[in-house]
Amino acid sequence: MSQFNIAWLPGDGVGVEVMEAAKICLDALKFDAAYTHGDIGWEFWCKEGEAFPQRTVDLLKQSHAAMFGAITSKPVKDAEAELVPELRGKGLVYRSPIVRMRQMFDLYTCLRPCKAYPGNPLNYQDGIDMVVFRENTEDLYAGVEFSPVPDDVKAVLKAHSKPFGHFADLPGDAFAITCKVNTKKGCERIIRAAFEYAKRFGYPKVTVIHKANVVRATEGMFLETGKRIAKEYPGIAMDDANVDAITMWMLKNPKNYGVMVATNLFGDIISDLAAQMVGGLGFGCSGNIGEKLAVFEPSHGSAPKYAGQYKVNPIATILAAKMMLDWLGETEKGTRLEKAVAAVIAEGKVRTYDMGGSATTLDMGEAIARKL
Amino acid sequence: MSQFNIAWLPGDGVGVEVMEAAKICLDALKFDAAYTHGDIGWEFWCKEGEAFPQRTVDLLKQSHAAMFGAITSKPVKDAEAELVPELRGKGLVYRSPIVRMRQMFDLYTCLRPCKAYPGNPLNYQDGIDMVVFRENTEDLYAGVEFSPVPDDVKAVLKAHSKPFGHFADLPGDAFAITCKVNTKKGCERIIRAAFEYAKRFGYPKVTVIHKANVVRATEGMFLETGKRIAKEYPGIAMDDANVDAITMWMLKNPKNYGVMVATNLFGDIISDLAAQMVGGLGFGCSGNIGEKLAVFEPSHGSAPKYAGQYKVNPIATILAAKMMLDWLGETEKGTRLEKAVAAVIAEGKVRTYDMGGSATTLDMGEAIARKL
Ligand SMILES: CC(C)[C@H](C(=O)O)[C@@H](O)C(=O)O
Ligand SMILES: CC(C)[C@H](C(=O)O)[C@@H](O)C(=O)O
Numbered sequence: 001m002s003q004f005n006i007a008w009l010p011g012d013g014v015g016v017e018v019m020e021a022a023k024i025c026l027d028a029l030k031f032d033a034a035y036t037h038g039d040i041g042w043e044f045w046c047k048e049g050e051a052f053p054q055r056t057v058d059l060l061k062q063s064h065a066a067m068f069g070a071i072t073s074k075p076v077k078d079a080e081a082e083l084v085p086e087l088r089g090k091g092l093v094y095r096s097p098i099v100r101m102r103q104m105f106d107l108y109t110c111l112r113p114c115k116a117y118p119g120n121p122l123n124y125q126d127g128i129d130m131v132v133f134r135e136n137t138e139d140l141y142a143g144v145e146f147s148p149v150p151d152d153v154k155a156v157l158k159a160h161s162k163p164f165g166h167f168a169d170l171p172g173d174a175f176a177i178t179c180k181v182n183t184k185k186g187c188e189r190i191i192r193a194a195f196e197y198a199k200r201f202g203y204p205k206v207t208v209i210h211k212a213n214v215v216r217a218t219e220g221m222f223l224e225t226g227k228r229i230a231k232e233y234p235g236i237a238m239d240d241a242n243v244d245a246i247t248m249w250m251l252k253n254p255k256n257y258g259v260m261v262a263t264n265l266f267g268d269i270i271s272d273l274a275a276q277m278v279g280g281l282g283f284g285c286s287g288n289i290g291e292k293l294a295v296f297e298p299s300h301g302s303a304p305k306y307a308g309q310y311k312v313n314p315i316a317t318i319l320a321a322k323m324m325l326d327w328l329g330e331t332e333k334g335t336r337l338e339k340a341v342a343a344v345i346a347e348g349k350v351r352t353y354d355m356g357g358s359a360t361t362l363d364m365g366e367a368i369a370r371k372l
Numbered sequence: 373m374s375q376f377n378i379a380w381l382p383g384d385g386v387g388v389e390v391m392e393a394a395k396i397c398l399d400a401l402k403f404d405a406a407y408t409h410g411d412i413g414w415e416f417w418c419k420e421g422e423a424f425p426q427r428t429v430d431l432l433k434q435s436h437a438a439m440f441g442a443i444t445s446k447p448v449k450d451a452e453a454e455l456v457p458e459l460r461g462k463g464l465v466y467r468s469p470i471v472r473m474r475q476m477f478d479l480y481t482c483l484r485p486c487k488a489y490p491g492n493p494l495n496y497q498d499g500i501d502m503v504v505f506r507e508n509t510e511d512l513y514a515g516v517e518f519s520p521v522p523d524d525v526k527a528v529l530k531a532h533s534k535p536f537g538h539f540a541d542l543p544g545d546a547f548a549i550t551c552k553v554n555t556k557k558g559c560e561r562i563i564r565a566a567f568e569y570a571k572r573f574g575y576p577k578v579t580v581i582h583k584a585n586v587v588r589a590t591e592g593m594f595l596e597t598g599k600r601i602a603k604e605y606p607g608i609a610m611d612d613a614n615v616d617a618i619t620m621w622m623l624k625n626p627k628n629y630g631v632m633v634a635t636n637l638f639g640d641i642i643s644d645l646a647a648q649m650v651g652g653l654g655f656g657c658s659g660n661i662g663e664k665l666a667v668f669e670p671s672h673g674s675a676p677k678y679a680g681q682y683k684v685n686p687i688a689t690i691l692a693a694k695m696m697l698d699w700l701g702e703t704e705k706g707t708r709l710e711k712a713v714a715a716v717i718a719e720g721k722v723r724t725y726d727m728g729g730s731a732t733t734l735d736m737g738e739a740i741a742r743k744l
Binding site for chain 1: 445449468471496512513514515516517518519522524525527528529531532533534535536538539542545546547548549550551552553554555556557558583585586587588589590591592593596615616617619620623624637640641643644645647648649652653
């Protein structure tokens with residue numbers, strides 16, 4: 001029997017292709033795993049009205065970890081039209097499977113390391129090594145939304161919030177509300193995860209990103225929690241920045257940043273920016289980590305326009321596999337895999353189109369595997 | 373009598389200094405205005421418990437436009453401690469004057485042009501010309517927040533929102549809520565402003581930035597509104613991007629973007645990123661524009677650490693003055709002012725510290741004035 005049960009969820013479009021490349025590397029490492037394919041993606045939405053079927057949920061429950069490719073996602077309105085005719089008009093609503101997975105399995109840490117590997121022609125600057133910790137379960141992602149806004153919601157918000165007076169007189173369909181909901185526990189555990197990581201890997205500080213000057217209740221709580229938890233880590237400095245300002249500082253002085261932590265949506269934004277600075281879509285990898293399960297993925301989407309071409313860069317997915325190995329305690333293999341990636345990048349012979357080369361997705365996977 | 377009444381609000385810190393430089397230029401243009409100083413800033417918070425006193429509100433009501441420098445803002449908690457003793461403990465809450473001004477005077481368009489002037493050593497790339505339209509009155513800036521969350525708010529949210537069930541069982545002080553409130557009217561008018569601008573100045577498309585795939589009620593409404601309004605402008609294309617993804621695209625292919633439009637907080641973030649790409653804090657200018665009043669400002673803050681040194685780059689403020697001239701219909705003067713700025717940048721002889729030079733704030737103002 002294999003040591004690890006890995007759920008293998010290629011998903012849609014180029015997700016399938018980059019996962020193949022990652023598999024080549026995991027096999028070359030002789031990673032002792034049993035891989036079980038899980039259905040997920042647009043196809044299952046269309047056929048079953050469920051992009052993340054219960055059988056896949058069950059598979060995840062029995063897995064040590066999962067690798068996930070990418071998923072096509074479309075606006076709610078367009079999604080309905082693509083259902084098989086029998087399923088239309090039943091009020092089925094498409095919700096992003098990855099967002100649901102994060103919430104369902106309480107994968108509260110979204111870890112996104114963004115490192116400028118030497119020799120990558122796409123680096124914004126040499127020496128960048130940013131690690132974004134993004135809260136992964138709440139915030140504007142909680143799904144607490146009103147459109148139209150019911151009368152009793154209006155009444156209760158008006159009773160408690162003076163600034164809401166301004167909106168309370170509008171008809172319910174003249175506006176919409178999305179509640180940004182953040183819990184103390186949610187803030188604490190992601191910030192603690194960031195500090196623990198800084199401690200373990202020797203980063204001198206943690207940067208708390210927020211918008212406490214305006215979004216006081218929730219982001220203020222996040223910042224205060226950061227200050228409180230920082231006291232538990234006397235060896236690690238804490239600084240903080242507004243989410244708007246940090247986009248400037250990141251470009252201006254990227255080497256000033258290492259571990260960064262933010263609430264869900266701000267983390268989503270900042271981690272994309274950071275990923276772009278170390279090569280973009282082909283390099284942004286992501287771990288969705290809970291206490292019992294973790295799901296690793298490239299941050300990019302299913303790129304319908306490239307699907308079937310085996311063209312996209314699988315490095316993001318291969319680095320996601322490295323993160324999985326680390327999380328499973330297979331750090332020796334994880335380190336070897338990262339070194340192989342770094343070696344191929346440094347050599348500069350095998351490059352996918354985004355890097356200015358013409359290697360295919362699988363060429364890249366194989367080149368990395370050969371270094372193992 | 374002068375043609376225009378201009379409220380002059382230097383505010384705090386370097387706000388005072390950059391405003392002096394802007395005044396040098398406006399005077400050199402012989403702009404026919406009566407300037408009236410308005411009290412605003414940290415000092416008035418400390419002394420009066422009001423950073424934006426009623427007398428300044430009244431001044432704005434009698435003005436054609438205002439120039440605003442910068443304001444120091446501190447977290448709520450720290451603000452209380454800096455009040456004169458008589459005012460402490462009265463529950464006074466510091467709220468950003470600029471945010472209040474935007475709401476009070478319904479300055480719903482925040483216009484932030486970000487142009488890479490040739491010769492600016494800080495340009496990320498030549499040829500960038502992005503113009504961010506940011507909704508300026510609602511969204512997460514509405515101030516509708518709960519911390520702790522009252523029981524009846526919990527009950528009503530639970531009754532209407534399945535995902536809220538998850539939070540409803542928590543004690544009210546274990547979490548906080550900030551409501552992102554967007555109105556149809558608010559979405560419409562900012563998107564229309566963006567399209568009108570594109571039409572007037574010949575931009576081929578408008579990019580609608582959103583997060584409709586997750587933040588469905590509000591951002592979905594914003595995107596749908598964008599699609600609807602785009603139909604009124606057959607000569608102008610519309611595209612759209614998720615706010616996370618756009619940070620990548622902006623770095624990757626900045627010349628692909630011209631007019632961009634977003635809800636308040638996303639616009640805040642995107643406009644800082646765009647400003648950084650054309651030189652950063654010293655170049656980001658901002659117009660807060662309503663039907664009757666408009667307030668122009670540099671996007672930067674009061675930079676307490678530089679205050680008193682006459683060191684910071686006033687170009688952002690001078691470009692804000694150019695925007696004011698345009699808005700008042702003084703476009704000939706506005707154009708001349710912009711050309712003078714461009715000429716000084718192109719020449720490269722007078723540069724402030726951020727540009728690698730040693731010119732002072734006023735040197736820069738004077739150099740630009742000399743080109744007029
Ligand atoms: C696809 C989308 C729902 C997702 C998110 O917003 O979290 C993506 O942007 C990500 O960063 O993983
Ligand atoms: C100072 C702050 C309240 C303000 C904002 O968030 O709008 C600033 O960042 C801006 O962009 O004008």
